[in-house]
Amino acid sequence: MSEIESSTPHEIPAQAGTPPTKRDSFTSKLGVIAATLGSAVGLGNIWKFPSMTGTNGGAAFIIIYLICTLLVSVPVMITELMLGRTARANAITTYQRLSPKKSQPWWLIGASGVLAAFLILAFYTEVAGWVFAYVAKAIGGNILSTDPEATSAVFGKLITSPGESLMWQWIVLAWISLIIILGVSKGIERMTKRLMPALFVILVIVCVRSLTLPGAIDGVEFLFKPDFSRITPGVFLAAMGLAFFKLSVGMGTMTTYGSYYGDDQDIPGSALKVMLSDLSVSILAGLAIFPAVFAFGFKPDSGPSLLFITLPAVFASMPFGQFFMILFSILAAIAATGAMLSLMEVPVSYLAERTKLNRTQATILTFVLLAAFGATAALSNSLLADVKIAGKTFFDLYDFISSSLLLPIGGFFLAVFAGWVWGYPKVRDSLSNHGVLKNEKAIKAYYQIVRYVAPVLILLVLLNGLGLIKW
Numbered sequence: 080m081s082e083i084e085s086s087t088p089h090e091i092p093a094q095a096g097t098p099p100t101k102r103d104s105f106t107s108k109l110g111v112i113a114a115t116l117g118s119a120v121g122l123g124n125i126w127k128f129p130s131m132t133g134t135n136g137g138a139a140f141i142i143i144y145l146i147c148t149l150l151v152s153v154p155v156m157i158t159e160l161m162l163g164r165t166a167r168a169n170a171i172t173t174y175q176r177l178s179p180k181k182s183q184p185w186w187l188i189g190a191s192g193v194l195a196a197f198l199i200l201a202f203y204t205e206v207a208g209w210v211f212a213y214v215a216k217a218i219g220g221n222i223l224s225t226d227p228e229a230t231s232a233v234f235g236k237l238i239t240s241p242g243e244s245l246m247w248q249w250i251v252l253a254w255i256s257l258i259i260i261l262g263v264s265k266g267i268e269r270m271t272k273r274l275m276p277a278l279f280v281i282l283v284i285v286c287v288r289s290l291t292l293p294g295a296i297d298g299v300e301f302l303f304k305p306d307f308s309r310i311t312p313g314v315f316l317a318a319m320g321l322a323f324f325k326l327s328v329g330m331g332t333m334t335t336y337g338s339y340y341g342d343d344q345d346i347p348g349s350a351l352k353v354m355l356s357d358l359s360v361s362i363l364a365g366l367a368i369f370p371a372v373f374a375f376g377f378k379p380d381s382g383p384s385l386l387f388i389t390l391p392a393v394f395a396s397m398p399f400g401q402f403f404m405i406l407f408s409i410l411a412a413i414a415a416t417g418a419m420l421s422l423m424e425v426p427v428s429y430l431a432e433r434t435k436l437n438r439t440q441a442t443i444l445t446f447v448l449l450a451a452f453g454a455t456a457a458l459s460n461s462l463l464a465d466v467k468i469a470g471k472t473f474f475d476l477y478d479f480i481s482s483s484l485l486l487p488i489g490g491f492f493l494a495v496f497a498g499w500v501w502g503y504p505k506v507r508d509s510l511s512n513h514g515v516l517k518n519e520k521a522i523k524a525y526y527q528i529v530r531y532v533a534p535v536l537i538l539l540v541l542l543n544g545l546g547l548i549k550w
């Protein structure tokens with residue numbers, strides 16, 4: 080099928096007194112995968128996955144992460160894509176339309192998703208701002224030094240300067256808003272279709288460089304050597320949280336993207352493809368980072384300091400280091416872009432479909448709200464560093480509320496909705512594309528998982544996260 084053929088803008092049912100409007104959607108199967116993968120691949124692949132894997136038991140952690148991914152986050156992703164495509168609406172309206180009884184508040188899943196999107200964007204755009212700043216600084220050549228104290232000073236100056244942090248956050252927000260204003264097919268789809276292949280190419284180049292350095296094998300060992308003694312209940316929980324965040328599920332992102340999927344798209348197949356490609360990016364990112372870190376005798380730090388302090392020192396130590404630093408920063412900027420597009424689409428699609436605002440106005444409003452709200456995260460290393468709620472800065476608080484609470488809660492109710500409320504006949508009909516796909520076995524497996532396994536696992540994670548049960 081040609082790329083254009085499957086393009087069928089979907090009609091939004093007319094509200095009383097208004098004519099039906101055409102709804103934008105993804106126009107090709109490749110575009111669907113690029114956009115969905117663009118959402119999953121993000122900063123999470125670059126510092127969360129590799130450093131969590133390295134410090135939590137290597138291959139043993141990857142196995143646990145895979146179990147969580149297959150038993151929880153892929154099923155939740157399939158659920159969201161399926162419900163979004165059926166309702167052809169934003170995250171909140173989807174659950175209003177599909178709820179069997181209008182009195183049941185399933186739309187709260189969508190509302191919690193819009194809130195989560197805001198909270199995640201508030202801190203994510205800040206980290207992305209640092210990444211964009213590093214692209215500029217790497218090109219200018221003034222962040223490279225083989226001395227981690229010097230690279231640490233550069234990073235410290237960036238995050239503690241209120242003006243600089245805010246400026247970069249707003250630049251990132253403006254960049255994402257521009258693409259969102261262009262629309263679902265002409266903005267998100269077109270952009271991610273170009274960026275995703277570029278990301279893979281850059282990643283492979285940096286990987287080859289890193290793996291061919293003398294002593295690289297120690298980094299490979301750090302990443303993969305299985306150590307099952309590290310797998311504690313706490314590590315299991317961390318793996319589960321990562322599985323949610325990585326695949327962007329539990330908060331309406333995939334519901335919104337599903338609403339732009341073509342009727343002939345194989346949803347379970349697409350979800351698996353996205354999961355496997357996302358995993359490959361995570362593993363390649365680990366192979367790009369740790370072999371180089373070990374080859375030059377640096378410590379495998381975790382979190383932002385790995386990315387913004389250790390890596391510049393690592394790159395400075397190798398020939399053509401500036402070139403690789405630029406490449407790596409662009410790689411991170413690309414990864415962050417696809418993820419932020421999907422996050423911003425959640426509130427924008429809601430505002431554009433449920434208020435009088437058009438898409439451009441909805442995007443501008445979201446931009447303004449985020450610029451104001453996100454500032455609390457951007458300033459949490461400078462002016463607001465001493466303002467703490469429950470012992471956390473705004474930045475950490477938003478991360479905690481969204482990733483540790485809202486995503487698992489959303490995921491739990493999504494699984495319950497698909498497994499216990501919507502029912503098997505509708506699930507089978509939707510996931511087989513009305514009987515066209517012969518994938519009944521896969522659908523049955525999905526249904527059992529979403530009915531029994533996923534809710535129980537998520538509940539255990541949540542209760543533990545809230546400190547209500549101890550393992």
Ligand code: PFF
Nearest residue numbers: 119121122123325327332418
């Ligand atoms: N999946 C993205 C990452 O790994 O960086 C983060 C993310 C994007 C989370 C979109 C949630 C979301 F809706």
